[in-house]
Amino acid sequence: MIRYLVLYWTFFKQRIKVLMEYRVNFLIGASSTLFVQAASILSIWVVMRQVPTLNGWAMAEIWLVYGLLMLSKSINHMFADNLWTLGWDYVRTGNFDRLLVRPIDPLFHLLADRFCHDGIGHFVTGLILVVVSLVQLNVVVTPLKVIYMIITVVSGGAIFIALNLITGVSGFWVMDSTPVIRVVFEMHEFAKFPLSIYPKAISAVLTFLIPYGLASFYPASYVLGRDVPPTLALATPVVAALLVFISYRVWLFGLRHYSSTGS
């Protein structure tokens, strides 16, 4: 474990050196997602300032749902963004062979190969929204609530990564797995808002099948003391662990079917 942490730090330092070759672009890149999120947040603000609630949720409460999701998303974006490139940048080009001949876990190598600084913008957005929401709503922040939110965010990040890994493994067969990943990944957009605004079927999918709701709506409801099944509000780490296990098995299955370009 410690060996892998040291290795990750080495990879990370190299990546930062590469990024620092274009310093201005690094800064713009790191803040770029901030602008994209600002567009969505500004849109919600423009609408919500005219109505008291969205299906019983005040604007500040929506910021908590949105913010928790952004924090989870940022973990995936910063530390596992390379899963998107597995098909076209590693399998198709034969670059994946490079990962297989080294004495470390190829999945770890793939993830450590590229820290994605664009995710910093998501992290900052999420953090600002969560803090603003808690302050505006006068939520009593106990150490237990802080620990709960940290565990939820980390688990939410693991859910994002696990789902991207399950879909990304298709890259071993279809060469470009981006469309497959994106179709499932885009479902997280639903979870930016309270699931109660959607038809029941969509809400069920986001709770049990593609459980992005466990990274936003249920934890936010729990923190705000809303009526939500505690089993669901506390299920995030368990579901995340289960999904990580399944996704790793799927990865191993894909790995066994990998055939090199041979050139």
Place this chain on the structure above:
Amino acid sequence: MAVLRRTARAYGAMMAMVPKLFMAYQIWVWMQFIVQIISLVILVSFWSAVYAGESSLSGLTLAQTLNYIILAQIFAPSTDTNMVFELGYMVRSGQIGMRLIQPLDLQLALYVQKVSEIALAFVFNLPLALIGWLLFRYHVPADPLVWLAFLVSLLIGNALLFCFDWILACASFYSTEVWGMGMLRYGVALFFSGALVPLAMMPGWLRTISTILPFSQALYTPVSLLSGITPLSGMPRIWLAQLAALVALGALSRFTFSRAVRQVTVQGG
């Protein structure tokens, strides 16, 4: 005449290349379709919840807003010129060298290509339009004059946005890396084009910024006519404003490119 025919053939070939390129990546087309449906369901659910206790907001009813939002989703490709990334990667990879020695005007060639891409994106959005209609029964005008006015406004709006993006893309000659700039442009355009919220709902100061920036000209202005927010009688004044912006941005984009291209360095090898 022969020169004109030859020119038309050259640019026509560039336009014809676009559908072939799209069809080579069919899985991407399907992905885009599913992502758009997801987007549509989210937007409709969101707006329905917003209007749950309101009969109108900023003078717009739920039906008018949904009409606008669905049509804006269908015609949203009009704001995606993607020029910042494309020209940027050409400069970075050195492909720009090959493009500059071709006997074509690079800006015009890429504009023609973009128009073709956008037209094709509209065609690919037809299933979305059909599903949107089946699910949400939005209205489109029956008057062909409204459609004609819409098309004129869309074409001018897209052309002036292309010129604006061309100016932004010229920054790549100096920075050689454009990812951040491209994402920034995407975020600003997403909000100020009116793709997420009709401009009519924005507070005065935001509406002023939206009007000054060119993004809304390629989406909100034409789609608001199609969805009945802007009356047909208001179009001549809007066209004039769009044309004036097109001439100014067109001239500025030519000037900027002529200066920026002097910075280009293509590595040999």
